[in-house]
C-alpha cells in the first residue's frame with residue numbers, strides 16, 4: 001500500500017512538473033510613457049568627449065587606444081585609486097594629449113565625472129559590481145554609456161539598464177570586443193551571405209585559466225565574485241558573437257535555457273592559498289555548461305571554465321545546414337564537397353567534406369570581408385592592438401556610430417540578453433538543470449528589426 005502511495009505521489013509530482021513548464025522570472029511591465037529603443041539614433045556628435053571610469057588593466061589600456069580613435073577627446077578620468085588616474089594622465093601626455101579632468105579618492109567619485117558637462121560618453125571598466133550603478137547614474141545625467149563585460153550580473157540589473165535606456169533614450173552598449181575579432185567578423189559575413197545554409201546550432205565559450213591573474217585584480221574582486229556567485233558569470237565572449245549570427249531579437253529570440261556545473265574543485269584552493277575566509281564555501285563550479293534554445297528552433301551551447309589548465313578557447317562554432325565554421329583550436333571552415341570547385345573526396349580520412357584551413361582559410365576570409373573592416377581600419381587596428389586589434393575595431397565602431405548619429409552595433413537588449421545568462425544559468429543549476437525561460441527584454445518587439453546589420457553613414 002505504502003509503495004502504491006509513493007508511486008502515486010511521484011506521478012503527481014511529475015504531472016505537476018510537466019504542467020509547470022520552464023521556471024519563469026518576472027518580466028516587469030514597461031513603465032508608462034516609455035517605448036523601446038530598438039534602432040535608437042541620437043543626434044550626431046562631431047567630437048565625442050569620453051570619460052573613463054575604472055583605470056585598471058582594462059581601462060588603462062582603453063584610454064591609450066582611444067588616443068588613436070578619430071573624433072575623440074578624452075575629457076575625464078576616474079578611478080578610486082588616485083595613482084591610476086595619474087598613470088593615465090601620463091599616457092595622455094605621452095601621446096601629446098591635454099590632461100583630462102581627474103576624479104578619484106572614493107567609490108563615488110564617478111558621480112562627479114557623470115555630472116561633468118564636458119563628457120558625452122562614460123566608458124566603464126570597473127569590477128563587475130560597480131558597472132551598473134555607474135551606468136545608471138551616468139544615463140540619469142544625460143550621458144551615453146559603454147560598459148565592459150559582463151555589463152550586468154543579475155536580472156534586476158539587466159532590467160534596470162533596459163528601463164533606463166528606454167527612459168532616457170540614450171545608448172547603453174556592452175563592450176563585447178569578441179564580436180570584432182577577425183574570424184568572427186568574416187564568419188558572420190559568410191553566414192549572412194548564406195554560405196552555411198541555415199545556421200541551426202552555435203557554440204561559444206570562455207575557457208581561460210586565470211591562475212596567473214587572480215592577484216592582479218583590484219581588491220581581489222574577481223575571485224571574490226566567483227566565490228559568491230554560481231552560474232556562468234562570464235558568458236558574453238562566447239555568446240555575443242553567435243547571437244549576432246542567429247539574429248537574436250532581430251527575428252529570433254532566446255527562449256529556454258538549461259545549465260549544469262561541476263562542483264567547485266579548484267576555486268576553494270585559490271581562496272585557501274590566499275588565506276581568505278571560508279574557502280569551503282565557493283559557489284562557482286570549475287566548469288559551467290549552458291544550453292539555450294531559440295524560438296525558431298536553434299540551439300546554442302555555452303561553456304565557462306577559468307579554473308583548469310586548459311588551452312584558451314572561445315569555441316566559436318557555427319553549425320549550418322550546408323556548412324560549418326569553427327575557430328578553435330585552429331580555424332576551419334567545412335562545406336559539402338560538391339559545393340566546392342575542384343575538390344576531391346579524401347578517402348583516407350573518410351571525409352566527403354571540403355575542409356578549408358591555413359592559407360586557404362585566410363584567402364577565403366579575405367573574399368568574405370566584413371563590411372566594417374576596411375583595409376585602413378584593419379591596418380590601424382593591428383598597429384594599435386588590444387587583443388590583436390579587435391578592441392580597437394570595437395572602439396572605432398562605437399565612436400563612428402555616435403559621430404554619425406547611427407544605431408550602435410550592440411544595443412541595450414543585446415546587453416541584457418547576453419548578460420542575463422549569469423543569473424538564469426544559476427537558477428537552472430540550483431534546480432538540477434531545470435529549464436528556465438529567458439525573458440524577452442524587448443517586451444514583444446523581437447521581430448521589429450529583420451536580421452543583424454551594421455549601420456553606415458550615407
Ligand SMILES: NC(=O)c1ccc[n+]([C@@H]2O[C@H](COP(=O)([O-])OP(=O)(O)OC[C@H]3O[C@@H](n4cnc5c(N)ncnc54)[C@H](O)[C@@H]3O)[C@@H](O)[C@H]2O)c1
Nearest residue numbers: 054055056057058079080107125126127130148149217218
Ligand atoms: N573585454 C575584455 O576582453 C576584457 C578583458 C579584461 C577585463 N575585462 C573587463 O573589464 C573590467 C575591468 O577589469 P580589469 O581587469 O581592468 O580589472 P582591474 O581590477 O584591473 O581594474 C578595475 C579598476 O576599477 C576601479 N574601480 C572599482 N570600483 C570603482 C569605482 N566605484 N569608481 C572608480 N573606479 C573603480 C579599481 O580601482 C580598478 O582600478 C571588468 O568588467 C572585466 O570583466 C574585459
